[in-house]
Amino acid sequence: MKICVINGSPKGKNSVTFQTVLYLRKHFPDSQWAVLHVGQRIRSYEKDLSGALETMKKADLLLFSYPVYTFLAPWQLHRFIELVKESGIDLSGRFATQISTSKHFYDVTAHRYIEQNSQDLGLKCIRGLSADMGDLTTQKGQKEALDFWNFVRYSVRENLYEIPCGAQQDRGGSNTKQPRKTGKKVIVVTNALPEDRALQARIQEFREQFPYETETVNIAQYPFAGGCLGCLKCAVDGTCVYRDNFSEFLRQRIQKADALVYAFTIRDHSMGASFKLYDDRQFCNGHRTVTMGMPVGYLINGDYGSEDNLRMLLEARAEVGHNYLAGAAWDTDGVGRLCQKLCYALENGYVPPQNFYGVGGMKIFRDLIYVMRGMMRADHAFYKKQGFYRDMPHRQAGTILGMTLVGEMLANPKLKAKMGTKMQEGMLAPYRKVLAEK
Template sequence: MIYEGMKEHLEASDLVVFAYPVYTFLAPSQLHRTIAFLKEKKTKLQGKYMTQITTSKHFYDVTAHRYIEDNAMDMGMKVIRGLSADMADLLTREGQKDAREYWEYVLNCIREDCYENQVQNKNDKKRKTTAYHAMGIHKEHSQTKRVVIVTDYQKGQDNLKNMIVDFRSKLPYETTVVNLRKMNIRGGCLGCFHCAKDGKCIYTDHFDSFLRNRIQTNDAIVYAFAIEDHSMGSLFKMYDDRQFCNGHRTVTMGIPMAYLISGNYEEEQNLRMVVEARAEVGGNYLSGVATDEGSQTEIDHVITALTKKLSYAMEHHYQQPRNFYGVGGMKIFRDLIYVMRGLMKEDHRFYKEHGMYDFPQKQIGTRIGISAVGMLLSIPAAQSKMQGKMTEGMLLPYEKIFAELEKEKEQ
């Protein structure tokens, strides 16, 4: 019923504006479901203009926008760049001015018939997915580590099932499978912030305790899904959004992750960024992603390699320093929690305990050193003397380390 009303309005419109809050790197699960619905019902949106307005803290607003754009393009829509506002922007004069100017820009795009996907790349060659048959090799499974596989597998997804079967048989540890379809998740996150107080969700489906007791207690977490509308699908997204009850605490930090994905993952640049960024921000080593792209033998090799990489990561507690996705993401969280510490008390405690408030002003030694160099450089005589010495200066601490290593070797 709701859909029929929506379909009528959408099909009668010239411009569709997707307006939503950014949730967990993408759109709220409810919007993922809506998009799936629009596609299932073959809603006639071809040739219509679309744009989007989001509010967020700019934490992966970029992947959210790209997700909506990719789906709009699937439906043949003309994509006009969206507006990504900070949560508080529209309360400020500057933010309101930006919004007005953006709207003028949208109207002009329609008047002039210009849009982002004016020229589409027709030459994209897709690496094919193939039917994958489980090899059924069985190994001894040790119980020294606990591994959970979270999936939304449903009947008909044979490749996904066979990949899970093989992954389980090749991994030298016992695994538990949690199928989200068998769980009673009452609904998507409502953004009510009830959990900000004490970590308890307003829904009474015990999802928060399920997360804490059955997921976060494992030595590794493996996610297994089939790509749906350029994402992990609305049910998986619901699982992701509901993790908001953990606040911004990276509670699974140090636990390695792996993915089994059915579909053309190689083509899904945006989803690949989300998968990597999620692991980066969470402080989880991403052991890898096995997909069903390639031949039976290739897929089998990739799954085998993934079980080996994951085992190594678990055994050695292997981690890597965060890259831009992780460092940048954590700086946004850090600033957010610091400002909102009066409300987000659990988050604040966690950030303090884990030394996550790495504000620059805390690096007192470095700052004093750099100021001294700056002052020296403002004196013309010192400036000419120091010319070309900057690199030498930067190498100095390393030379000290090399000298120490040499000394150790001699002893």
């Protein structure tokens, strides 16, 4: 595969994000990697873009590598995209993906921006990797980078890509029927009524195409005693005041699955009231992300493509729960693509790192539960066990001290002048160590 890396960081080779690209290049030497340092050389590209356009045309995959800057990408990458679009280049049929590093503050808007502009250029977009600045220095982050790249290679092979927002679903995915398989439990949770023929048909289509056995659970038939009352009496031990057995049903039947697929008809720009009842009653799990790592998917009847808020909601829910969102299918091709991605995640344990929705959402919950731990005991015990409190600011004394020392140096004009590029080099030292490892 021929890859064209578009490095949008003004730091060029010294970019933290670019270290992940180097890491992937080292682990996948069978691909050809060309690099355009557009962040550093934007002024020369403003004068002559031809070389860059040629390199892009030769590639099978464009890989945008950039830091998140103020909700989006750096000015230099914006300018490069502007120049590329003005050139009128035809890149259709090629793939694009992205790697960013940041502190996850609005990485979602940055990724959407790159995705939408790539789609404008006719590129087929594969969902990118949004890593924290320090991720590559950890084993978990290194695994996430390699898993991501294996997923990208699989997607290119299978012609799997994201569908532009607001567009009709398009072809994509190989749509070849896979042989029947066993060993995974997949549950379709639906609120389909008997007269909801289109939704029933979509579920049937999924069950026929999906290689693993599926079980359908219809929550519209569940004898709920009522909606969540917000009484918080479940806070200590997770027991609901209602005696309709829903908590048991949820924990024993639903949460024990290997993957969940939700099927609904869009009603009033949402999943409909009966699904909301089911969702709210899951408050017996408090703020505990009990299905972390489990892939999820959606089968939808309705014009999901134009439901911006619902799209954000489904992504945010998956991110906060740290589930891989394998996709939302609202037509036949979408069902095929969902089956493929769900299988890939189930068989390869694919769980990308959380983005702003997940990281930000969990920080809010973490602070809330820490403060309310005397009452929210079930949540507190879970957060402690999962290590969710480990990165709380007051536990990072070493970093706080280090930053104070750097601050002192920067405040001293003589020391600041002497520093030169030492700060950048110091920042890159741990990444260089990772790259030097065998």
